[in-house]
Amino acid sequence: MTTKNRQILLVSRPTGEPTPDNFRMIESELSRPGKGQMLLRSIYLSLDPYMRGRMNAGKSYAPPVEIGQVMEGRAVAEVVESNAPGYQQGDVVFAPMGWQEFAVSDGQGVRKLDPAPRPLSYALGILGMPGMTAYTGLLNIGQPKPGETLVVAAASGAVGSVVGQIGHLKGCRVIGIAGGPDKCLFVKDELGFECLDHREPNLASRLEAACPKGIDIYFENVSGAVFDAVLPLLNNFARIPVCGLIAHYNATELPPGPDRVPLVMHQILVKRLTFRGFIVWDFASQMPQFLAEMSAWLREGRLKYKEDITDGLENAPRELIGLLRGENFGKKIIRVGEEVH
Amino acid sequence: MTTKNRQILLVSRPTGEPTPDNFRMIESELSRPGKGQMLLRSIYLSLDPYMRGRMNAGKSYAPPVEIGQVMEGRAVAEVVESNAPGYQQGDVVFAPMGWQEFAVSDGQGVRKLDPAPRPLSYALGILGMPGMTAYTGLLNIGQPKPGETLVVAAASGAVGSVVGQIGHLKGCRVIGIAGGPDKCLFVKDELGFECLDHREPNLASRLEAACPKGIDIYFENVSGAVFDAVLPLLNNFARIPVCGLIAHYNATELPPGPDRVPLVMHQILVKRLTFRGFIVWDFASQMPQFLAEMSAWLREGRLKYKEDITDGLENAPRELIGLLRGENFGKKIIRVGEEVH
Numbered sequence: 291m292t293t294k295n296r297q298i299l300l301v302s303r304p305t306g307e308p309t310p311d312n313f314r315m316i317e318s319e320l321s322r323p324g325k326g327q328m329l330l331r332s333i334y335l336s337l338d339p340y341m342r343g344r345m346n347a348g349k350s351y352a353p354p355v356e357i358g359q360v361m362e363g364r365a366v367a368e369v370v371e372s373n374a375p376g377y378q379q380g381d382v383v384f385a386p387m388g389w390q391e392f393a394v395s396d397g398q399g400v401r402k403l404d405p406a407p408r409p410l411s412y413a414l415g416i417l418g419m420p421g422m423t424a425y426t427g428l429l430n431i432g433q434p435k436p437g438e439t440l441v442v443a444a445a446s447g448a449v450g451s452v453v454g455q456i457g458h459l460k461g462c463r464v465i466g467i468a469g470g471p472d473k474c475l476f477v478k479d480e481l482g483f484e485c486l487d488h489r490e491p492n493l494a495s496r497l498e499a500a501c502p503k504g505i506d507i508y509f510e511n512v513s514g515a516v517f518d519a520v521l522p523l524l525n526n527f528a529r530i531p532v533c534g535l536i537a538h539y540n541a542t543e544l545p546p547g548p549d550r551v552p553l554v555m556h557q558i559l560v561k562r563l564t565f566r567g568f569i570v571w572d573f574a575s576q577m578p579q580f581l582a583e584m585s586a587w588l589r590e591g592r593l594k595y596k597e598d599i600t601d602g603l604e605n606a607p608r609e610l611i612g613l614l615r616g617e618n619f620g621k622k623i624i625r626v627g628e629e630v631h
Numbered sequence: 632m633t634t635k636n637r638q639i640l641l642v643s644r645p646t647g648e649p650t651p652d653n654f655r656m657i658e659s660e661l662s663r664p665g666k667g668q669m670l671l672r673s674i675y676l677s678l679d680p681y682m683r684g685r686m687n688a689g690k691s692y693a694p695p696v697e698i699g700q701v702m703e704g705r706a707v708a709e710v711v712e713s714n715a716p717g718y719q720q721g722d723v724v725f726a727p728m729g730w731q732e733f734a735v736s737d738g739q740g741v742r743k744l745d746p747a748p749r750p751l752s753y754a755l756g757i758l759g760m761p762g763m764t765a766y767t768g769l770l771n772i773g774q775p776k777p778g779e780t781l782v783v784a785a786a787s788g789a790v791g792s793v794v795g796q797i798g799h800l801k802g803c804r805v806i807g808i809a810g811g812p813d814k815c816l817f818v819k820d821e822l823g824f825e826c827l828d829h830r831e832p833n834l835a836s837r838l839e840a841a842c843p844k845g846i847d848i849y850f851e852n853v854s855g856a857v858f859d860a861v862l863p864l865l866n867n868f869a870r871i872p873v874c875g876l877i878a879h880y881n882a883t884e885l886p887p888g889p890d891r892v893p894l895v896m897h898q899i900l901v902k903r904l905t906f907r908g909f910i911v912w913d914f915a916s917q918m919p920q921f922l923a924e925m926s927a928w929l930r931e932g933r934l935k936y937k938e939d940i941t942d943g944l945e946n947a948p949r950e951l952i953g954l955l956r957g958e959n960f961g962k963k964i965i966r967v968g969e970e971v972h
Binding site: 510513533535543547550551553554558560562564567568572 | 858874885886892893910
């Protein structure tokens with residue numbers, strides 16, 4: 291067995307869009323697991339928009355990655371050696387591995403996975419954090435009712451594609467928004483709901499035409515121009531689960547004025563809107579129900595799911611930069627090592 | 632009995648702050664009630680910030696007052712003549728009278744009042760729409776819990792004074808914000824919670840010092856500088872019932888940039904805030920519970936309430952303009968006619 295570990299460190303903080311220079315890959319000696327510890331081998335590393343926030347200094351809902359530390363990331367991994375109670379060699383786990391091939395873990399944040407549902411990478415997507423984000427945010431905050439109109443941006447992405455499909459299952463009229471004709475075609479043909487291309491001109495008027503009865507739920511995961519097009523179309527008592535703001539993640543300053551905060555507050559008041567931010571762990575207790583219901587929908591073929599897999603840990607920086615530009619097509623995964631058999 | 636009616640019409644729409652020229656008082660012939668109708672005599676007319684919105688053209692949660700129409704307003708009135716089923720001479724009612732001494736009504740929007748709780752004007756304040764606004768918004772959306780910090784602006788006003796006192800009864804630490812030393816003294820000495828004067832410098836740093844454990848509930852009824860001071864102090868999972876935005880009601884354009892909408896959305900996301908707009912009638916079904924609980928608190932002396940009463944319908948325009956400037960001290964009422972005995 292190898293005695294080396296490859297790791298990707300954060301070596302500087304980006305200003306605006308990250309660059310490859312913000313990362314460095316190093317090779318280090320593999321640590322051995324001590325008492326109560328285990329050695330994990332990464333198989334699939336998940337790349338997600340929240341990682342951009344961790345690259346900034348300053349307070350967010352989680353502390354930043356420090357300079358010189360291994361980049362944060364969640365992965366499907368295999369237990370290769372275990373002194374940890376409850377885990378044995380060959381177990382497949384979900385673990386906060388970071389951007390590296392191996393990690394020594396005391397079990398914190400680790401969760402054993404049922405190895406049956408394949409591919410194992412689904413545990414990072416539709417059966418993992420993005421899927422549960424979509425499920426809990428839409429059902430708890432969006433509260434979809436049959437006949438309502440639901441708008442979701444990044445509609446071909448890991449969260450948006452699940453939001454749209456669950457909304458559809460709940461009887462909503464769903465309008466997705468995505469970037470480019472390929473993604474829109476995928477949403478319409480594979481996911482089965484409407485889709486508008488935000489790269490084409492006149493998004494606001496096309497969205498208005500697509501929502502003749504207004505918008506009851508806007509699942510916010512991009513902000514920016516999509517939010518601006520949605521705001522005037524919101525119906526009384528509309529719900530806006532605020533899940534992500536990818537359009538702003540690379541921003542270094544606020545956009546020019548006027549200051550539209552009074553306008554948004556006025557809309558909240560006169561239309562009695564609910565804006566509610568959340569992260570998936572706010573609904574951690576709903577995980578068993580989420581896994582049961584989503585697995586059933588997948589088995590029955592009622593949910594479709596697309597992955598965008600790139601081989602090789604060394605490509606993670608480039609692929610994260612692309613993800614923040616919307617260049618991925620489906621849930622972005624880095625295959626770090628071979629699947630277990 | 633008189634055969635004349637005095638009425639105040641909206642004769643032009645204000646740009647920014649209303650002026651006396653936007654109104655005109657006229658004397659007209661008194662109409663007689665037809666079949667199924669009754670004649671009402673106004674006793675107390677309520678002046679409220681929402682009236683500024685009705686003076687604008689354009690869509691809000693209620694249609695505007697048309698040019699040449701009697702200004703909209705709610706009043707405590709006496710039935711002086713009745714052909715309406717269920718009403719008889721001498722009944723005391725709550726009615727959408729408008730700004731006039733007499734009105735013919737078919738009963739729409741009219742509600743019989745228990746004449747026992749005196750003064751009758753309380754039905755326009757603590758036992759009426761402002762009180763119910765405070766009660767329903769705070770309890771349903773704010774969801775106060777013992778030990779939490781509640782901030783309420785316009786803390787000596789009709790809504791704010793009730794919000795603060797109910798928050799106090801529910802075990803919250805309450806920080807009121809009001810304009811001027813007299814109002815702040817009243818809040819501290821009479822209402823029994825802390826108060827900061829927003830006319831003094833450095834509101835943001837004084838508010839921060841007054842809220843060492845952050846802010847869990849911000850009852851929004853002013854916006855503007857108070858909102859700006861509150862935003863950075865909000866705790867995770869803070870609730871913001873959005874009830875009014877008086878600081879913007881006279882605004883003719885948005886403030887200069889930058890556009891802080893992305894900043895507010897970022898706060899909503901990372902702190903998992905809930906902003907929810909409401910108007911009192913969204914909780915109409917809670918009126919019996921509201922009346923029972925508030926009446927009991929008043930009887931037991933656990934709630935204090937201050938009115939600011941001006942005699943004479945002719946003074947309503949001037950007093951509404953003053954109300955929008957924060958010149959009233961307590962719930963603003965116009966005494967249009969004598970109380971019943």
